[in-house]
Amino acid sequence: MTDNTRRSVAIERTRTGHFTATNPRGGTISFGTSSDPDGGADFTPVELLLAAIGGCTAADVDVATARHAEPTGFTVSVTGNKIGDESGNRMTDLVVTFSVAFPDGDLGDRARTILPRAVKTSHDRLCTVSRTVEIGTPVTATIADA
Template sequence: MTEQTTTPGATGADSTATPSPTDPLWVERNGTRTYTGFSARGARVDIGPVEAGAVFTPGELLKIALAACAGMSSDKAFARRLGDDYRTTIRVEDPKDVADDRYPVLTEKFEIDLSTLDDEDRAKLLTIAQRSIDKACTVGRTLKAGAQIPDAQFEQPTEG
């Protein structure tokens, strides 16, 4: 479940504010293998294993982040041609490789009505949309580049 809430460190910025790439993000433990993720802007998301119920698994969040990033990156291209009220669903349903405990492939599948366009206009729009995704989708670009993930850092909490 995702909802808006007031969290420690929230800036109270209005919805027109551009998020900073350094806005704090963190998770707090709720119980056995369950966490709540927070942003300094007041967003929260519940995270845990499938058995925990109405939570997102970390892998699901990865897939959702990729789908949302592709949608946000291509939004202007689609809206310009289809209108601001166009509808789309973007799925990333590729299976997990259980033996390696990873997702070897993550495919973004857009469900979008392009029936009002002729073949040439549809091909042009899809090319523009893909270029927009390739240029602006930070999540996809990060995954494709093979982001480095240093070992976790373990620190003693500060008292205060």
């Protein structure tokens, strides 16, 4: 792999059940465990997975449609069921639902026409996150020397 294909984040424990992920550009996001007794507004790792799936597809769809008309509303909902079985814990029945509105007129009509194809193309080819989940990619866990 080359430097232009490698993606990475560093995760640091900030306190029990709380972590901060930092990307190479300095962006951060905090997350934690759903069993955290303090509650809090942090995302869980599963919620981050759902956000990544929806966010990836949303970005693709936005690029394809916004060049024709600025949406007047654009939301994406991602749902799924967390289960545990003989294969371990995992998510099933993942669904990404778009609710997008465009202004009246020719440009809005064009964006509305493109919307279904943009969603399908993102799902079938472009969204790295959902493609990785659907195809399945082995994950290796290692321990570095401290």
